[in-house]
Amino acid sequence: MTVKDILAAIQSPDSTSEDFAALQIPESYRAITVHKDETEMFAGLATRDKDPRKSIHLDEVPLPELGPGEALVAVMASSVNYNSVWTSIFEPLSTFGFLERYGRTNELAKRHDLPYHIIGSDLAGVVLRTGPGVNAWRPGDEVVAHCLSVELESSDGHNDTMLDPEQRIWGFETNFGGLAEIALVKSNQLMPKPDHLSWEEAAAPGLVNSTAYRQLVSRNGAGMKQGDNVLIWGASGGLGSYATQFALAGGANPICVVSSEQKADICRAMGAEAIIDRSAEGYKFWKDETTQDPKEWKRFGKRIREFTGGEDIDIVFEHPGRETFGASVYVTRKGGTITTCASTSGYMHEYDNRYLWMSLKRIIGSHFANYREAWEANRLIAKGKIHPTLSKVYSLEDTGQAAYDVHRNLHQGKVGVLCMAPEEGLGVRDHEKRAKHIDAINRFRNI
Ligand SMILES: C/C=C/C(=O)SCCNC(=O)CCNC(=O)[C@H](O)C(C)(C)COP(=O)(O)OP(=O)(O)OC[C@H]1O[C@@H](n2cnc3c(N)ncnc32)[C@H](O)[C@@H]1OP(=O)(O)O
Numbered sequence: 001m002t003v004k005d006i007l008a009a010i011q012s013p014d015s016t017s018e019d020f021a022a023l024q025i026p027e028s029y030r031a032i033t034v035h036k037d038e039t040e041m042f043a044g045l046a047t048r049d050k051d052p053r054k055s056i057h058l059d060e061v062p063l064p065e066l067g068p069g070e071a072l073v074a075v076m077a078s079s080v081n082y083n084s085v086w087t088s089i090f091e092p093l094s095t096f097g098f099l100e101r102y103g104r105t106n107e108l109a110k111r112h113d114l115p116y117h118i119i120g121s122d123l124a125g126v127v128l129r130t131g132p133g134v135n136a137w138r139p140g141d142e143v144v145a146h147c148l149s150v151e152l153e154s155s156d157g158h159n160d161t162m163l164d165p166e167q168r169i170w171g172f173e174t175n176f177g178g179l180a181e182i183a184l185v186k187s188n189q190l191m192p193k194p195d196h197l198s199w200e201e202a203a204a205p206g207l208v209n210s211t212a213y214r215q216l217v218s219r220n221g222a223g224m225k226q227g228d229n230v231l232i233w234g235a236s237g238g239l240g241s242y243a244t245q246f247a248l249a250g251g252a253n254p255i256c257v258v259s260s261e262q263k264a265d266i267c268r269a270m271g272a273e274a275i276i277d278r279s280a281e282g283y284k285f286w287k288d289e290t291t292q293d294p295k296e297w298k299r300f301g302k303r304i305r306e307f308t309g310g311e312d313i314d315i316v317f318e319h320p321g322r323e324t325f326g327a328s329v330y331v332t333r334k335g336g337t338i339t340t341c342a343s344t345s346g347y348m349h350e351y352d353n354r355y356l357w358m359s360l361k362r363i364i365g366s367h368f369a370n371y372r373e374a375w376e377a378n379r380l381i382a383k384g385k386i387h388p389t390l391s392k393v394y395s396l397e398d399t400g401q402a403a404y405d406v407h408r409n410l411h412q413g414k415v416g417v418l419c420m421a422p423e424e425g426l427g428v429r430d431h432e433k434r435a436k437h438i439d440a441i442n443r444f445r446n447i
């Protein structure tokens with residue numbers, strides 16, 4: 001039995017769950033990896049010069065053993081997330097440390113501690129096998145997977161699973177990720193694939209859509225409400241393209257920051273009106289490596305007020321980090337919220353704390369999403385309220401180039417990767433629903 005036989009079953013309209021259960025699963029499969037013996041390959045280089053095309057490999061790997069509560073999924077498509085960029089440049093640290101630490105926790109987790117790391121934190125595909133104790137999913141189910149892996153043996157995670165002490169991001173802090181022909185997930189990562197989307201479209205939103213949902217909409221994040229002025233950095237990027245849609249769909253007022261006219265046009269196409277081109281307007285929040293320029297914060301704040309009729313920002317959707325954080329804190333209104341999930345430009349932030357405490361602002365740390373939040377975010381995609389922002393699609397062989405594009409900010413929205421799917425456009429089940437939303441689904445394509 002080969003991957004081709006699995007693909008044939010997926011593409012046959014007559015395949016039943018029993019047919020999938022009867023399929024033999026190959027003993028090995030193709031997967032995107034980084035190698036433990038290469039973690040020093042970029043030593044001494046500046047971050048931007050570390051090239052994922054050199055560290056990312058396509059390898060034939062053995063199938064992992066299936067454990068209780070787990071599922072093996074045939075991956076039709078995946079997407080590139082920035083966490084795979086971090087893994088591939090071994091920053092801020094090598095992810096092999098996570099695999100070693102996980103491997104020490106129990107006998108089954110030892111499977112993850114390997115000299116190669118199969119990366120990727122999104123997938124759309126078909127369940128092949130489920131382990132003992134899995135009742136909610138069956139072979140043949142068409143699914144997407146979110147990337148929260150939890151053990152839930154401690155009480156800490158039982159109000160909000162993101163607080164589990166054994167919380168990990170699948171395909172980043174665990175092995176057997178989604179940039180592969182077959183992936184191993186916990187069954188409580190699975191969600192129904194939106195039936196009006198192709199495999200690659202369905203695989204695109206997962207991680208960033210769920211993260212943006214928690215960070216901006218959920219009560220665990222900023223709890224956005226109607227009329228809020230929401231400052232969105234990187235508004236046409238991975239996270240930002242979903243934050244912008246949530247702001248618009250929720251009756252808020254997104255103020256979108258981008259770095260080119262082309263990206264500004266994408267934001268306009270999504271329905272945003274207030275757009276700041278940070279390149280054209282030349283904001284320089286840092287005078288040099290150690291000194292910020294509060295005059296530039298003020299210039300930025302004045303520009304925002306031009307769009308809002310003099311109002312300041314209720315919620316900042318932060319992720320660039322060091323470069324923008326001082327400005328983000330400054331432009332937030334009294335009592336407003338800065339919610340952050342990342343530090344792409346540097347994690348040692350500096351801001352003027354007087355503007356935080358005197359104006360009773362809050363900084364909220366946010367990370368991915370719990371199962372319920374991921375489910376709600378996926379439900380909005382399935383209902384056609386929020387749309388994938390897929391721009392370009394690569395083959396599994398070209399994943400290194402795809403990660404390079406994301407690392408160098410050459411992409412728009414999300415970049416997809418075909419895994420088992422032989423071509424784009426397959427997997428659509430509800431053509432009528434798709435037709436209703438086709439313009440929105442294609443908004444980011446091939447720009
Ligand atoms: C969904 C997608 C998401 C993204 O894309 S996010 C972006 C990508 N992700 C990242 O860039 C994050 C990568 N991860 C990291 O950089 C590191 O992962 C962290 C900095 C988050 C954590 O580092 P660590 O080394 O795990 O934590 P420590 O706390 O520095 O070291 C652990 C040791 O420190 C002890 N410790 C923890 N808290 C305290 C404390 N409050 N007082 C004293 N000790 C403490 C622990 O017990 C343990 O000790 P013992 O090593 O002996 O086991």
Ligand SMILES: NC(=O)C1=CN([C@@H]2O[C@H](COP(=O)(O)OP(=O)(O)OC[C@H]3O[C@@H](n4cnc5c(N)ncnc54)[C@H](OP(=O)(O)O)[C@@H]3O)[C@@H](O)[C@H]2O)C=CC1
Nearest residue numbers: 082211234237238239258259320323341342344345367368
């Ligand atoms: N904690 C979590 O759960 C998650 C964290 N992340 C992290 O969030 C970050 C962003 O991820 P994602 O949105 O997918 O990445 P993308 O690269 O797709 O988008 C980020 C956007 O941010 C903007 N940007 C980049 N650098 C700067 C800068 N120095 N100043 C201002 N804007 C900047 C760019 O837009 P433009 O050039 O147009 O301004 C870019 O398009 C990554 O570090 C990622 O690891 C992502 C998902 C989940």
